[in-house]
Amino acid sequence: MNKKEDDYYDKKIDNGLKKKELEEKYGAHFSEFNELSPEMENQWLNSIEAFEKQFDNAKRTTVWEYMNKPFFKTKDELKPYEITKELERLFDLMEENKITLSTLCEVDDAELYRFITEELFQEEMDDIRIPGMMSCFTYEEFHPNAKLDIKDAIDYFFRMTMGKMENIGGEGYDLLYINIENYKDSAGNHIEKQKVVNCINYFLDSFDKFEIVTYNEKKFEINEEETDAEVTFTIHYRGLYETSSKTYDFRGDGCFKLKPSEYGGWEMYHIDLPGLTIG
The missing domain is CATH 3.10.450.50 (Nuclear Transport Factor 2; Chain: A,)
Known part of the structure; x- marks a missing residue:
C-alpha cells in the first residue's frame, strides 16, 4: 500500500471516528452509503459539528437584528418609483447575511417590500452563522396561495x-x-x-x-x-x-x-x- 492509499484510509478512519462522536454527542445518524471523497466528507462533518455546537448555545433573534439592523423606510414613506430600488438594496443586504427569500407565485415589488419590512424582519430565527449555510424563507409560507x-x-x-x-x-x-x-x-x-x-x-x-x-x-x-x-x-x-x-x-x-x-x-x-x- 502506497502513501496515497495510506492517507486515504487514515482519513476514512478519522471520518468514522468523527461520525461516532457526533452520534454520541448529538444523536446524529449517518447513512452507510456515501459517495463523497474523504476530504469533502470531513468538511461536511466539520460543518455539522460547528452547527450543533452553535445550536446548543444559540440565542433567538429577529431577521432584522441578524442583518445588523439595517436602515429602511416603510412602504408608505417611499414613492412608487423608489420601491424597486429599495427592494433590490434589501435583497443585497439579505444575500450578504446569507438570507434568501423566494416566491412560488408572482408577487409585485410593493407587496414584497411591505412583507420584508413589516413581517419578515420581525420573524425569529436562531443566531447561527456557519460558512456556506443559508437561511431560506418563502413568501407563501406566510401567505399561502x-x-x-x-x-x-x-x-x-x-x-x-x-x-x-x-x-x-x-x-x-x-x-x-x-x-x-x-x-x-x-x-x-x-x-x-x-x-x-x-x-x-x-x-x-x-x-x-x-x-x-x-x-x-x-x-x-x-x-x-x-x-x-x-x-x-x-x-x-x-x-x-x-x-x-x-x-x-x-x-x-x-x-x-x-x-x-x-x-x-x-x-x-x-x-x-x-x-x-x-x-
Missing part, C-alpha cells in the same frame, strides 16, 4: 397516487392529498374511511400503470372565505399492463372538491373521475 396549493394537490394526485407510489409506513398507495377521514359522495354523504381506501387501491391495482393523455380544466372555483373549492375538468387517460399491449381508455368529465388541510395545503374530500367509483 390557495389556488397554487389546490393545483399542487391535483398534480400530486396524478403524479403520485395514480403513479402508484407506495404508501410509506402503510398498505396500498400514497393518498396524501385525499381526506379519507372526511370523504363525501356526490350527495354530500360521508363515506367510511376504509371503504374509500379500498376503492382507490382496488382501482389502482387493476392496472400496472396509468398514462394521462389529456387533462383540460373547465372550471376552478374557490369560495370567498377560501374554505371550499371545486375544480371540474375533462380527461382522457389509459390503464396499461406491462406484459400486454392492450390498453383501457377512460374519457369524460371529472371533478375534485377540496378543503384546506389542518396540516397545510388543500386536500380532496370528493373525487369524480371516469373509471373510479368511490362509495
